[in-house]
Amino acid sequence: MTDVLVVGSGFFGLTVAEQLANDPGLKVHVIDRRSHLGGNAYSEAEPTTGIEVHRYGAHLFHTSNERVWDYVNRFTTFTGYRHHVYSTYRGEVFPLPINLGTINQFTRSAMGPDEARAWVAAQAGAALSGGSAAAQNLEEKAISLIGRPLYEAFIKGYTAKQWQTNPTELSADIITRLPVRYTYDNRYFNDRYEGLPTDGYTAWLERMADHPNITIGLDTDFFDASQPYNKSATVGRLPIVYTGPLDRYFDHAHGPLGWRTLDFESEVLPIGDFQGTPVMNYADTDIPYTRIHEFRHFHPERDYPSDATVIMREFSRFANAGTDDEPYYPVNTSDDRTALKAYRELAEQESQVHFGGRLGTYQYLDMHMAIASALSMVDNVLRPGLVRG
Numbered sequence: 150m151t152d153v154l155v156v157g158s159g160f161f162g163l164t165v166a167e168q169l170a171n172d173p174g175l176k177v178h179v180i181d182r183r184s185h186l187g188g189n190a191y192s193e194a195e196p197t198t199g200i201e202v203h204r205y206g207a208h209l210f211h212t213s214n215e216r217v218w219d220y221v222n223r224f225t226t227f228t229g230y231r232h233h234v235y236s237t238y239r240g241e242v243f244p245l246p247i248n249l250g251t252i253n254q255f256t257r258s259a260m261g262p263d264e265a266r267a268w269v270a271a272q273a274g275a276a277l278s279g280g281s282a283a284a285q286n287l288e289e290k291a292i293s294l295i296g297r298p299l300y301e302a303f304i305k306g307y308t309a310k311q312w313q314t315n316p317t318e319l320s321a322d323i324i325t326r327l328p329v330r331y332t333y334d335n336r337y338f339n340d341r342y343e344g345l346p347t348d349g350y351t352a353w354l355e356r357m358a359d360h361p362n363i364t365i366g367l368d369t370d371f372f373d374a375s376q377p378y379n380k381s382a383t384v385g386r387l388p389i390v391y392t393g394p395l396d397r398y399f400d401h402a403h404g405p406l407g408w409r410t411l412d413f414e415s416e417v418l419p420i421g422d423f424q425g426t427p428v429m430n431y432a433d434t435d436i437p438y439t440r441i442h443e444f445r446h447f448h449p450e451r452d453y454p455s456d457a458t459v460i461m462r463e464f465s466r467f468a469n470a471g472t473d474d475e476p477y478y479p480v481n482t483s484d485d486r487t488a489l490k491a492y493r494e495l496a497e498q499e500s501q502v503h504f505g506g507r508l509g510t511y512q513y514l515d516m517h518m519a520i521a522s523a524l525s526m527v528d529n530v531l532r533p534g535l536v537r538g
């Protein structure tokens with residue numbers, strides 16, 4: 150007998166399942182539409198080279214949350230990997246995120262931190278008088294932080310390719326994900342803890358699911374009425390944690406929410422190294438992809454072949470509702486926020502259904518944020534409700 154149904158086996162769903170299975174010892178059934186668990190964090194060995202490939206785009210784990218770090222270390226150890234990204238712009242390679250090295254290379258100068266700050270402030274001031282706090286959208290925020298020339302080189306074209314939405318319509322939060330530094334430190338993340346799972350994402354995810362109280366149904370679509378754990382057979386009958394797209398749950402009753410999807414083109418090349426770094430972004434709009442991942446560089450400690458490498462070009466576009474397009478990122482324009490409010494009202498009325506994760510809440514959550522919010526849903530909503538019930 151199942152006590153709780155979890156729809157979706159990504160980090161959010163597996164964290165909820167693992168926590169409820171352990172304490173208070175509930176029987177949890179997890180279903181996933183795909184033929185593997187792990188959601189978009191799933192990875193697999195490319196068969197000819199053995200190189201671990203992140204099928205749904207590169208996943209880099211980082212957090213400053215002690216509780217999350219302790220929790221994830223129960224299932225995997227981490228390598229000492231530190232993420233660095235470079236960007237190719239007009240035939241030249243620059244370090245990201247924007248730092249003193251980027252600014253000096255871009256301006257062909259040798260400024261110190263204060264001079265660089267003054268230069269950026271002058272560029273930003275010429276464009277915006279209200280300062281960073283007054284910036285309402287991605288474009289204003291970016292210009293207030295780095296000035297117009299750097300914005301036009303590294304952000305404008307890349308963002309146009311990635312979001313296909315006018316940057317004045319996008320949330321300022323998207324750009325504040327990236328630090329701006331007046332030092333030569335080009336670590337991509339600021340977090341205290343960072344690393345990649347030593348034996349891969351799939352081994353980590355499988356260990357989370359490996360519990361006598363957890364059963365998994367793969368290739369099982371919640372919206373397929375022919376399988377027993379479908380929506381109409383289960384809603385109102387047992388507690389459900391739903392991590393699929395919020396608008397899909399309600400049959401797009403308030404219209405589709407805007408989602409961005411990704412297309413990937415992978416290639417195995419007969420060379421030991423293609424680009425010398427894990428991720429190369431492409432800022433120019435005449436290059437159709439946003440970035441190229443080269444997976445061997447995520448695990449320099451592994452014994453990968455020296456005469457082959459796997460690269461993956463990433464393309465970004467709108468997901469079309471009602472097709473097989475996988476929703477990855479909420480676009481979150483003002484129209485989306487209006488529809489989202491209506492969906493959230495519907496979600497509150499849904500008996501015993503709890504919406505979580507990136508897709509279920511329409512929020513741009515990183516892995517550590519999805520895990521943190523799953524832990525707090527278990528603490529604050531599920532455990533008290535299930536024990537009382």
Ligand SMILES: O=c1ccn([C@@H]2O[C@H](COP(=O)(O)OP(=O)(O)O[C@H]3O[C@H](CO)[C@H](O)[C@H](O)[C@H]3O)[C@@H](O)[C@H]2O)c(=O)[nH]1
Pocket residue numbers: 207208209234236245303304305307308311323324326327428430432515
């Ligand atoms: O060269 C760049 C890089 C980023 N951005 C803007 O900054 C935003 C945020 O950048 P992120 O790198 O956080 O964007 P992604 O979500 O695509 O990043 C994903 O890939 C990154 C690694 O390269 C990190 O792993 C990150 O956590 C993961 O969500 C982008 O949407 C884009 O609008 C640019 O304009 N130019």
